[in-house]
Each structure stands twice: as C-alpha cells, then as structure tokens.
Amino acid sequence: MSKLKISFSTLLMLILVGMFATFASAEGEFSPTSTHPAEVKDADGNVTGIFVGDVDNFGNQSTHRTHGNFQNNTNSCANCHSTHNGEDAMLLMKEGEYDLCMSCHDGTMGFYDVTEASGAGTFDDSHLSSSMHNVDSGILVGSAPGKYLNTSTAELECSSCHNPHGSANDRLLKETIVGTTPFAFNPTTKVPVPVGTKTINLAFTEDLDFAEINAVTGTGGLKITESIGPKDSLDKQYYSQFCGACHDDYLAKRSSGRPSNAAKTDTHDYLYSHTTNSTSTGRNCAACHYAHGTDVTTMVDALGNKVADYTKSVEDGGKGWEQAKAESYMKDVSAKGSALKKYTNMSVCFACHATSITNQIDPTLIGPDGRFIGRGKIR
Amino acid sequence: MKKRNVYLIMSSIVALSVAFFAAIYFLNLESKIKPIVAKVDQGGTPVFTNALYGDFNQPLSKPMDVTKIDELIYVSDTSNKQVQVFDQSGTPILKFGKEGTKEGEFKFPYGIAGDKEGNIYVADLYNANISIFDSKGKFIKYFDDKEKALKSPGGLRIVNNKLYVTDIKANKVYVFNLDGKKVMEIGGPGADEGKFIAPNAVTVDDDDRIYITDSGNNRVQIFDKDGKFIKIINGSEDGKGASTFLNPRGVAVDSKGNVYVVNNLAHNISAFDKDGKPLFELGGMGTENDKLYLPNGLFIDDRDTLFVTDTINQRVSVFY
Numbered sequence: 001m002s003k004l005k006i007s008f009s010t011l012l013m014l015i016l017v018g019m020f021a022t023f024a025s026a027e028g029e030f031s032p033t034s035t036h037p038a039e040v041k042d043a044d045g046n047v048t049g050i051f052v053g054d055v056d057n058f059g060n061q062s063t064h065r066t067h068g069n070f071q072n073n074t075n076s077c078a079n080c081h082s083t084h085n086g087e088d089a090m091l092l093m094k095e096g097e098y099d100l101c102m103s104c105h106d107g108t109m110g111f112y113d114v115t116e117a118s119g120a121g122t123f124d125d126s127h128l129s130s131s132m133h134n135v136d137s138g139i140l141v142g143s144a145p146g147k148y149l150n151t152s153t154a155e156l157e158c159s160s161c162h163n164p165h166g167s168a169n170d171r172l173l174k175e176t177i178v179g180t181t182p183f184a185f186n187p188t189t190k191v192p193v194p195v196g197t198k199t200i201n202l203a204f205t206e207d208l209d210f211a212e213i214n215a216v217t218g219t220g221g222l223k224i225t226e227s228i229g230p231k232d233s234l235d236k237q238y239y240s241q242f243c244g245a246c247h248d249d250y251l252a253k254r255s256s257g258r259p260s261n262a263a264k265t266d267t268h269d270y271l272y273s274h275t276t277n278s279t280s281t282g283r284n285c286a287a288c289h290y291a292h293g294t295d296v297t298t299m300v301d302a303l304g305n306k307v308a309d310y311t312k313s314v315e316d317g318g319k320g321w322e323q324a325k326a327e328s329y330m331k332d333v334s335a336k337g338s339a340l341k342k343y344t345n346m347s348v349c350f351a352c353h354a355t356s357i358t359n360q361i362d363p364t365l366i367g368p369d370g371r372f373i374g375r376g377k378i379r
Numbered sequence: 380m381k382k383r384n385v386y387l388i389m390s391s392i393v394a395l396s397v398a399f400f401a402a403i404y405f406l407n408l409e410s411k412i413k414p415i416v417a418k419v420d421q422g423g424t425p426v427f428t429n430a431l432y433g434d435f436n437q438p439l440s441k442p443m444d445v446t447k448i449d450e451l452i453y454v455s456d457t458s459n460k461q462v463q464v465f466d467q468s469g470t471p472i473l474k475f476g477k478e479g480t481k482e483g484e485f486k487f488p489y490g491i492a493g494d495k496e497g498n499i500y501v502a503d504l505y506n507a508n509i510s511i512f513d514s515k516g517k518f519i520k521y522f523d524d525k526e527k528a529l530k531s532p533g534g535l536r537i538v539n540n541k542l543y544v545t546d547i548k549a550n551k552v553y554v555f556n557l558d559g560k561k562v563m564e565i566g567g568p569g570a571d572e573g574k575f576i577a578p579n580a581v582t583v584d585d586d587d588r589i590y591i592t593d594s595g596n597n598r599v600q601i602f603d604k605d606g607k608f609i610k611i612i613n614g615s616e617d618g619k620g621a622s623t624f625l626n627p628r629g630v631a632v633d634s635k636g637n638v639y640v641v642n643n644l645a646h647n648i649s650a651f652d653k654d655g656k657p658l659f660e661l662g663g664m665g666t667e668n669d670k671l672y673l674p675n676g677l678f679i680d681d682r683d684t685l686f687v688t689d690t691i692n693q694r695v696s697v698f699y
Contacts, residue, residue, distance in 0.1 A: 216571075
C-alpha cells in the first residue's frame with residue numbers, strides 16, 4: 001500500500017518536473033549574432049539557422065553594414081527582422097515599413113537623413129513648394145502619372161524603389177520594380193538586363209560632413225557618400241529606365257514620341273515629348289527631377305543657386321536677402337506643383353535653351369558655353 | 380479560546396480571502412494589484428500599469444523622449460513639433476511649441492530634461508539647439524552653449540546641475556555646467572571602445588557613472604565620472620561577444636543599479652543587473668497594452684517607475 005503511495009507521488013513529481021522543464025525550455029530564446037542572425041523553420045518545420053558571412057561583394061571585410069549584400073546575405077537580418085518577437089522569425093512590422101526605415105533615416109543615425117536635402121532630394125514636407133513621392137500614404141504604384149503599362153496594385157513604399165537587403169545597384173536601388181522582369185533593358189534590343197548586373201552607378205563623393213567616420217577603420221569600411229545623380233552616360237539611360245518602370249509613358253524620345261502613341265489610330269502626329277531616355281546631358285529624369293522629393297530650399301534657379309546662397313551675407317558671396325524674400329523668389333508657381341523638380345519653375349529649360357537670348361542677359365551670369373552658369377549642374 | 384470561536388475566525392479568514400481573490404478576478408484588478416506586489420517583492424519584474432495618450436484631437440505623433448519633473452510627465456511629441464505635458468494618470472495638462480526655427484519653435488524636439496527649478500530643457504536635433512522653458516511652457520532662452528559645440532543634440536539629461544547631451548553627428552557626448560560652460564567631452568566617431576556612431580541617449584547613475592547608448596554600434600557604453608571608459612553592455616555575457624541589441628535607444632538606471640535599454644527594432648526593453656548580466660525583457664512587438672512598437676525614449680523616476688515612448692502606438696507606456 002505505502003509502496004503504491006510512494007510511486008504515485010514519484011509519478012506526480014515526475015509530471016511536475018516534466019512540466020517545468022518544458023516551460024523552461026520553451027522560454028529559452030534564440031539570441032541573434034552578426035554571423036547567425038536568425039533562426040527559421042524549413043518546410044518540414046525543423047529549425048534551421050541563417051548563417052551569414054562578413055565579407056562583402058567586393059571582397060572587403062565588412063562588419064558594420066546595416067543593409068546587406070544580396071549575393072551572400074552578408075547582413076545582420078536582425079537589424080530589421082527581430083527574432084525576439086516570438087513565433088515568426090521573419091516578422092518585421094505588422095505594417096508601416098516607412099516607420100521602420102524612418103527609425104534610422106530620420107537623422108537619429110546622423111547620416112543618410114532623408115528629411116535633409118541630398119542627391120535624392122528630400123522627404124521633408126514642411127517648406128514651401130514641396131512635392132514628393134508620397135510613401136506611407138497608401139498610394140498605389142499603378143497610379144503614377146505617366147503610367148501606361150504599369151498597372152501595379154502594390155503600395156508605394158521605400159521598398160518600391162530600394163531593396164533593404166542589398167542590390168547590385170548603388171543606393172540599394174531595386175533591380176526589379178514592377179512585375180518580375182528587371183527594369184533595365186538594352187536600349188536598342190530592348191532585351192532585359194539579367195538580375196545581378198549593376199546598371200546604376202551613381203556619381204559619389206565622400207561626404208565631408210562625415211570625414212571623421214570615413215577615416216576610421218574600425219567600422220568595417222563604413223563610408224558615407226554624397227551623390228549628384230547617375231555617373232556616366234549609360235547610367236543616365238538606366239536611371240531613366242528605373243523611373244520609367246513606373247512612369248513608363250514618360251520614358252520617350254523626341255523623334256519617336258511616347259509609348260502610348262503606338263496605340264493611337266488616328267492620323268495626328270503625337271510626337272510630343274522631350275527626350276528623356278538618352279545618354280546625353282539633360283535628357284534623363286535625374287537632369288530635371290529628384291527621386292524623393294523637393295521643396296523651396298532644395299531647388300535651384302537657372303544659375304544653380306539655392307535659397308541659402310541668396311540669404312548668405314554679401315561678404316560671403318551671397319545677397320544678404322531675408323529668408324522670406326529668398327523663398328518667394330525661389331517659390332514654384334506652376335499649376336501642377338513643384339513635381340520633384342531640381343530647378344524651380346521652368347528654369348531648367350532656360351539653363352539649356354536660352355542661347356538665343358543670352359545677349360540680353362547680364363554676361364556675368366553666362367558661362368563660356370554661352371549658357372546660364374546653372375547648366376553645369378545638369379546631369 | 381473556545382473551539383467554536385477558532386472555527387469562526389478561521390472560516391471568516393477563508394471567506395474573506397475567497398472574496399478578495401474573487402474581487403480581483405472579477406473586477407479585473409490584477410494590473411492594479413501586481414505593482415503593489417512587485418513593490419513588496421523587490422526582485423520583481425516591472426509590469427505595465429497604464430499608458431499616456433495625448434490629447435484626443437492631437438494624439439502623440441512619434442514621441443521620442445520622456446522625462447518627469449516634479450510630478451508631471453513631459454513628452455517630446457516629435458512629429459507634432461511640440462511638447463505635451465501629462466499628470467501621472469495621463470490627463471493632458473499642457474502643450475507647447477510649434478514648427479519652426481525661431482524661439483519656442485521646434486523642428487525635431489528630442490531629448491527632454493528638467494532642472495531643480497522645474498525648467499524644461501528640450502534638445503532639437505535639426506535646429507541644433509537646446510531651448511529652455513519655464514514650467515508653464517513659456518520660452519525663457521536658449522541654453523547658452525558658449526563654445527557653440529552643439530551640432531545635432533539628441534539625448535539629454537540633467538543630473539546634479541550638470542547637463543549631459545549626446546551629439547549624434549559629432550558622435551560625442553558633452554557635459555556642461557548649467558551656465559553653459561563645457562566641462563567634459565567623451566567620444567568621437569568609431570567602433571573602438573570609447574568611440575561612438577550616433578549616440579542617442581545618455582544617463583547617469585547614483586555613483587556618477589555615465590551610460591551612453593551607442594546606437595550605430597549596437598551597444599551601451601559605461602564611463603566613470605571623469606569620462607574614462609569602463610565597459611560595454613550589449614546583451615552578450617560579458618559585453619565582449621556579438622551584440623543582441625537592435626538599434627538601442629533610451630537608457631536608464633533604477634535605484635538598485637539595474638540598467639534598462641530600449642531595443643527599438645526588437646520593440647522591447649532589456650534589463651541588466653549592475654554587472655551587465657541580462658535580467659528580463661519588457662514589451663515585445665504589438666499594439667496591446669503591455670506591448671511596444673518601435674519604442675525610443677526611456678525615463679525612470681525615483682520610485683522606479685519606467686516611462687517609455689512608444690512611437691507607433693502613439694503613447695507613453697508606464698511600467699512599475
């Protein structure tokens with residue numbers, strides 16, 4: 001009898017111990033490291049780790065990159081995909097990817113603050129004449145002005161244009177934007193360029209504001225750069241194709257008109273379009289537009305001057321204007337708004353096309369090529 | 380005592396405790412009781428008690444930092460370019476500031492702290508200054524940064540009449556007297572010990588040790604009162620292994636010397652003991668009461684109450 005009692009209590013104890021052990025082990029969480037950033041379940045439900053290296057695509061030791069290199073996933077995925085969130089290792093954010101990116105790109109990382117003017121323009125909407133790609137507003141990619149073939153129903157987000165996981169292109173610019181075909185194609189044959197080919201090189205210089213970071217070696221080659229747009233002739237053409245992935249009907253040549261013309265059946269001449277798909281200066285989207293957005297402090301006039309150049313004191317080479325005066329000078333008055341423009345109003349057109357009126361203009365504003373000095377800034 | 384009396388007393392004790400726990404259960408008072416229990420049980424983990432939501436017509440928008448001055452809670456309501464003030468129960472009392480670059484205006488109000496007189500100091504990351512307001516929210520003056528050292532002030536705390544501020548772009552932490560004289564400077568860009576990339580928050584413990592969140596390097600560094608590097612907390616056993624932090628932000632120390640670090644992208648708060656040994660985590664991604672969604676600023680008051688800004692859920696959550 002007493003034996004039975006003892007074995008019952010042992011059994012009870014074993015059950016309890018077993019229960020506690022299960023709870024304890026269930027609580028044991030996976031801790032990500034830079035080379036073992038995540039744990040995922042494979043198709044059979046087995047837990048497998050994601051292991052990554054720390055040498056980047058270019059052979060450099062790189063321990064400090066937040067965003068990765070596509071080819072080998074050199075990355076700390078955990079930077080964005082928290083594994084501390086329980087069941088789903090890939091769970092990122094339930095919604096609001098914009099907020100995720102803006103956790104770091106709002107200035108709290110120091111560099112790459114997208115609310116500050118850069119080669120991509122600005123996402124700051126607090127100034128006069130602002131316009132931008134309205135990410136985080138539920139706008140559909142397929143609602144882009146000048147779309148003809150693009151019928152995408154995805155929402156416009158940072159990741160509509162960037163691949164946070166890395167890309168062959170500079171600035172993590174995506175290789176595939178709408179659908180599954182890469183945006184870049186050979187301009188003559190129209191054959192798509194295979195994924196993994198770098199098509200967009202940007203003209204970078206090291207950002208002098210971060211010279212100290214760029215000089216230190218302990219950061220795994222972290223270099224903060226500034227861009228002035230596509231680097232060489234071909235890059236310009238591909239840059240236009242990039243924008244043209246969504247605004248496909250605006251990717252055109254003056255001599256052949258817009259893609260939608262092909263569908264027209266009457267006899268009119270529909271050739272109206274400025275050339276936007278060429279390798280030449282001024283005939284790619286980056287010549288006239290920013291990628292993120294613009295405002296009165298970011299745009300320039302035909303001389304290539306900004307508001308800040310006019311508010312500077314005369315000794316410093318400015319005009320000593322009040323901020324308000326400089327802003328009303330630079331303000332965009334177009335009915336359609338400032339349309340992400342780099343030059344205010346239509347001054348970009350003047351910068352190129354004003355050769356016939358240059359004899360009526362103060363010669364100090366005209367460069368040796370007989371055009372407004374601001375033309376030199378056109379990509 | 381008579382047997383009968385003993386039975387009576389005993390059964391009334393039973394009845395009372397049944398009634399007590401039934402009341403807690405049926406009236407949903409657990410969250411009210413837990414803090415009391417936790418207070419008694421010194422080893423306890425803080426639990427969610429309540430949240431401060433802004434004004435109904437203008438909820439908090441990306442609140443980045445929080446502090447308590449006297450009995451009021453001050454929140455930098457960053458996307459609304461203002462400061463909102465609450466009492467402990469979460470009733471909005473006051474708000475001040477608007478968008479701009481002039482006196483009393485903000486572009487990115489971030490670190491917030493109070494001095495002994497009850498004045499409020501607000502660091503503005505974009506305007507590159509620290510504004511001082513009286514307790515009614517009236518602008519008094521800019522903090523007189525005599526050497527014009529500040530480029531991008533982020534985290535801000537005032538302890539023992541010294542102002543500690545992180546400069547995110549300069550990758551440094553400055554210590555000033557309240558009259559604006561710079562008395563110390565720590566850091567510079569880099570990943571080595573004592574260097575920073577984007578330091579976002581600072582705090583000081585009772586032994587005058589300085590804790591600095593080095594967000595870009597995913598770690599918290601601890602310095603002595605003379606600015607000498609002591610050690611790193613990064614979630615690994617001894618602070619020397621790989622970091623488990625994901626974009627660490629707010630940092631604070633409680634009366635026991637435990638260190639709390641906001642893990643922005645893991646949506647939680649990690650707690651460590653004095654020696655940097657991991658203790659527990661609070662929060663986790665979600666919109667429910669005790670969850671967090673991209674949390675950022677952290678303040679612990681003298682009663683060990685935690686205040687954390689929860690940017691996506693647009694609130695300040697209180698744990699006790």
